[in-house]
Amino acid sequence: MTLISDNLKTKIEDLAIFGGKPLFSEKQHVGRPNLGDRTQFLNRINDMLDLNWLTNRGPFVKEFEQKIADYLGVKHCVSVCNATIALELAIRALELTGEVIIPSFTFIATAHALQWQEITPVFCDIDPITHTIDPDKIESMITPRTTGIIGVHVWGQPCNIEALTTIAKKHNLKLMFDAAHAMGCSYQGKMIGSFGDAEVLSFHATKFLNSFEGGAIVTNNDELAEKLILMENFGFSGLDNVIYIGTNGKMSEVCAAMGLTSLESINEFIEINHQNYQCYQQELKDIKGIKLFTYNQQEQCNYQYIVLEIDEEITNISRDKFVDILTAENIIARRYFYPGCHRMQPYKSYFPHAGLLLPETEKLSNKVMLLPTGVNMNPDKIIKITDLIKFILDNTCSIANKDNK
Structure with missing residues (x-):
């Protein structure tokens, strides 16, 4: 039993942070794994064990790559053990060096994948509406050492790909995208995955579609794909024949089996996410100081994130206090991407004044809060969460007074 019945909040002493019973008996997570058909997955595991082929580009990996490529309408999909390794391989395969421009409002792996290879991430500010890198701020950051741009499709919201492509071509820069959030999303009617040099x-x-752990690089560049396949397997081209420098980045067969099973349920996962998003949208509309990130209904979207911006000047309660209160109720709300890559090490030491150039990133990273969604959520749970949010907003003064005692 997940819900605790008869636990409506009628006074602030009912809040779990002040000693009341939590609204949920089990933690409600932002990214609790979605599971596909268990029987189908176990059938694949039995087939894998019967075949006795566990890794090294087995049949499930090849099938998974082909089905991802077909789904996205892209020529090549190279699966890897995780998306961080995918970033590192793509960066190296594209021969990026010197400086690469990225947003600071992203998961730290985007920056680390560059710095790990002694490439300097140059942090660019974001568009406060789309939460993605602002093309208008990029050209002023280009130097003779700049070799590329990495756009990040945040929440599945695509970057302004057209503008980034124009800038990259104008300055002869490589362009790739961190599409970790964007499986199943589209830009101008075309699926994310086939833009730039690689995604x-x-x-x-x-992630809403998972392979336990895994990632992929997708591209329409034949030469790049060939290089990536070598790089993910130590540079081997056939038996005992190493022709390129590489590492061990291969996806295992068990992960590919899970990926295939997830892919078979992708439409169901997206539909549930969409229903959850619509429920949150209905319940949180017209609430001052609370802004729900909205998705473009003209594009395909995975709706895997429920993103709120909390305006403390209007609500009289900080985002961080909101997170603390919800967490005590077993609603594991999350701050993303707090405090921004530029305020994490080693970048905080390298670029101590970067925040001055990133005002929108600074504002957003202190406003954003993510709420639970996915197949484990339903309208009843969402209404309990949103009713609690309304209760908190109605009692901000009382909460502040109790905190100060």
């Missing part, structure tokens, strides 16, 4: 996908357990 990187994540199939981590917390």
Whole structure:
């Protein structure tokens, strides 16, 4: 039993943070794994064990790559053990060096994948509406050492791909995308995955479509794909024949089996996410100081994130206090991407004044809060969460007074 019945909040002493019973008996996570058909997955595991082929580009990996490529309408999909390795391989395969421009409002792996290879991430500010890198701020950051741009499709919201492509071509820069959030999303009617020189996908357990752990690089560039296949397997081209420098980035057969099973349920996962999003949208509309990130209904979207911006000046309660209160109720709300890559090490030491150039990133990283969604959520749970949010907003002064005692 997940819900605790008869636990409506009627006074602030009912809040779990002040000693009341939590609204949920089990933690409600932002990224609790979605599971496909268990029987189908176990059938694949039995087939894998019967075949006795566990890794090294087995039949499930090849099938998974082909089905991802077909789904996205892209020529090549190279699966890897996780999306961080995918970023590192794509960066190296594209021969990026010197400086690469990225947003600071992203998961730290985007920056680390560059710095790990002694490439300097140059942090660019974001568009406050789309939450993605602002093309208007990029050209002023280009130097003679700049070799590329990495756009990040945040929440599945595509970057302004057209503008980034124009800038990259104008300055002869490589362009790739961190599409970890964007599996199943589209831009101008075309699926994310085939833009730029390459795009990187994540199939981590917390993503709406998972392979336990995994990632992929997708591209229409034949030469790049050939290079990536070599790089993910130590540079081997056939038996005992190493022709390129590489590492061990291969996806295992068990992960590919999970990925295939997830892919078979992708439409169901997206539909549930969409229903959850619509429920949150209905319940949180017209609430001052609370802004729900909205998705473009003209495009395909995975709706895997429920993103709120909390305006403390209007609500009289900080985003962080909101997170603390919800967490005590077993609603594991999350701050993303707090505090921004530029405020994490080693970048905080390298670029101590970066925040001055990133005002929108600074504002957003202190406003954003993510709420639970996925197949484990339903309208009853969502209404309990949104009713609690309304209760908190109605009692901000009382909460502040009790905190100060």
